Every structure is written in structure tokens, then in C-alpha cells.
Amino acid sequence: xxxxxxxxxxxxxxxxxxxxxxxxxxxxxxxxxxxxxxxxxxxxxxxxxxxxxxxxxxxxxxxxxxxxxxxxxxxxxxxxxxxxxxxxxxxxxxxxxxxxxxxxxxxxxxxxxxxxxxxxxxxxxxxxxxxxxxxxxxxxxxxxxxxxxxxxxxxxxxxxxxxxxxxxxxxxxxxxxxxxxxxxxxxxxxxxxxxxxxxxxxxxxxxxxxxxxxxxxxxxxxxxxxxxxxxxxxxxxxxxxxxxxxxxxxxxx
Numbered sequence: 001x002x003x004x005x006x007x008x009x010x011x012x013x014x015x016x017x018x019x020x021x022x023x024x025x026x027x028x029x030x031x032x033x034x035x036x037x038x039x040x041x042x043x044x045x046x047x048x049x050x051x052x053x054x055x056x057x058x059x060x061x062x063x064x065x066x067x068x069x070x071x072x073x074x075x076x077x078x079x080x081x082x083x084x085x086x087x088x089x090x091x092x093x094x095x096x097x098x099x100x101x102x103x104x105x106x107x108x109x110x111x112x113x114x115x116x117x118x119x120x121x122x123x124x125x126x127x128x129x130x131x132x133x134x135x136x137x138x139x140x141x142x143x144x145x146x147x148x149x150x151x152x153x154x155x156x157x158x159x160x161x162x163x164x165x166x167x168x169x170x171x172x173x174x175x176x177x178x179x180x181x182x183x184x185x186x187x188x189x190x191x192x193x194x195x196x197x198x199x200x201x202x203x204x205x206x207x208x209x210x211x212x213x214x215x216x217x218x219x220x221x222x223x224x225x226x227x228x229x230x231x232x233x234x235x236x237x238x239x240x241x242x243x244x245x246x247x248x249x250x251x252x253x
Contacts, residue, residue: 004074004103004144007034008177008199013214014221020046020229022061029071037046037106037160038064042229051226052112057093063098065082067158068101076104076144094132095141104144106244107132109166110154124167133173136159146177146201146221153182158241163192164201171197181225184208186217193218 007014016035017028018096020042028036029196041051044064049055060083063074068075077097109125110117120128133145147170153160167178179201183189193200199220202208204227214222242251 004035004076005107005176007074008144008220010213013219014210015212016076016221017224018224018226018228019067022066024229025067025071025075027074033073035074035076035103036067036071037104037223037251038067038078039224039226040078040080040228045226045229052117053080053083061096064097064102064213065100071184074103075101076146077102079107080106082107082128082132084110087128089142090132091135091139094136095139096142098141102143104146104176106146106148108150110150117154119154119156120221122165122169123168126173129170129175130173133175144177145175146179147175148179148181150181152180152184152188159183160188161189164195167192167196167198177201177221179203179221180221181188181205183219186213189219191215 014034016037017025017033018039019025019028019036022040025036040060043060044055045053047055053237064075064077076209083093084090096244097105107129108121110119112118113141129147136143149163149166149170151159151166156162163180163183170178175198177199178196180192181203183202184205184207189202200218201221201223202214202219204222204224208214209217240250243249
């Protein structure tokens with residue numbers, strides 16, 4: 001746990017590998033990545049589910065356990081909204097993850113209602129997050145809480161101000177990190193990060209600046225989300241088409 005926290009304080013941003021099975025996790029470890037994290041959407045897709053907590057926590061936990069048993073580098077878990085309807089359920093899930101050896105989680109401020117992703121109100125999200133963190137402290141569960149906030153992902157009005165408002169409640173709840181997917185403009189990152197008191201994370205997007213620029217801006221963690229999973233299966237589709245067209249396996253050799 002201490003090692004994982006320290007990875008968010010180093011000079012170079014933590015480039016965290018997003019994984020969905022043992023094979024992907026082992027490749028990141030082989031290439032010298034310092035830590036990996038599950039992409040819940042990639043795991044869900046690999047099990048035949050849509051994103052948005054459609055797989056059960058037990059199914060997810062099985063995959064997580066297999067990954068933990070196959071690598072030696074730290075693993076964080078994308079917990080979406082918590083995989084529970086109550087604070088008690090969410091804390092129980094986090095407790096199980098911690099006991100298994102997971103060092104961190106992502107928890108997010110949006111929920112999917114009738115197939116549509118919506119932001120929780122700032123008040124409701126603070127109540128939920130604060131209650132979860134207090135219960136974890138009561139139970140002496142030490143795990144890195146990285147909080148994902150979705151104003152940029154959902155394209156809300158004035159996403160910078162909405163992000164700043166949500167950052168303030170995350171800091172008040174004493175979480176460990178802030179994650180803002182889909183923020184890509186240098187000016188936006190500068191405007192948000194200059195007030196951030198916690199390590200700031202961003203996610204792979206076509207317009208995301210290069211790693212050196214992100215380092216200069218003060219970003220501490222960079223993830224790839226589901227994009228490499230999509231890339232790999234896109235390449236598989238291309239290879240299969242080539243095999244069909246040539247009526248030969250030569251395209252893959």
C-alpha cells in the first residue's frame with residue numbers, strides 16, 4: 001500500500017496499465033510497468049456484459065483474484081459506483097478487495113439510470129463518498145481511494161467549474177486522488193490542477209497531450225481506460241478478415 005501511494009508522488013507521472021485478464025496484466029508486468037488497474041468496462045465486455053455494473057461483483061472478483069495471483073506489481077480496481085446499493089455493501093466490497101491484496105480503487109460520481117449515465121448531485125455524492133471513507137477508517141481498511149469525476153466525460157455545461165466544485169468535496173472527504181477522464185485541453189488541465197491538493201489523474205484520449213506535457217502540468221497518474229482492449233480486438237478483426245480473404249493463415253505470421 002505504501003509503495004502504491006509513493007508512486008503518486010514521484011516526478012514522472014505513474015503510467016498505470018489498464019487490464020481485463022491475466023494475460024494483459026502479465027504483459028504490463030513483463031514490460032516494467034509499476035502498477036496495473038482493471039478497466040471495469042473491458043472486464044465486462046470480455047464476460048459478455050455492457051459497461052455499468054451489469055456483471056455481478058462476484059464475477060468481477062473472480063477475475064481480480066486470478067490477476068492478483070498471477071502478478072507481483074500493485075493492482076488497483078475500477079469499482080465504478082461501488083457495486084452496491086448501500087454504503088455497507090460498497091464497504092464490504094472494498095473490504096474483500098483489500099483482503100485479497102488490492103491496493104487501490106476508483107469510485108465514480110456518476111450512475112447509470114435506465115441506460116443513461118448521469119452525474120450524482122454534488123451533495124449526494126459527498127454524502128456517499130464521505131460515508132464510505134468514514135466506514136473504511138472505522139474498520140482500519142487502508143486502500144488508495146481514487147475518485148473519478150465525470151463532468152468532462154458527460155460534457156456538462158462549464159465542466160471546469162463543475163470539476164472544481166467536486167474536487168473540493170473529494171478533498172473534504174479525505175480521499176487519496178482525483179481522476180478526471182476526458183479532460184484534454186492544456187488550459188483546462190492547468191485551470192483545474194492548480195487548485196488540486198490531491199494527486200491528479202487523466203485518461204487516454206485522442207487529443208490528450210503527450211506524457212512530458214502532462215508531467216509539466218503536474219499530472220501524477222495516466223491511464224488508458226478501455227482503449228487498448230478495443231485496439232487489440234480491432235487488430236484481431238483485421239487479422240481474421242485477412243485470413244478469410246487470403247484463405248491462408250499467412251497474414252498472422
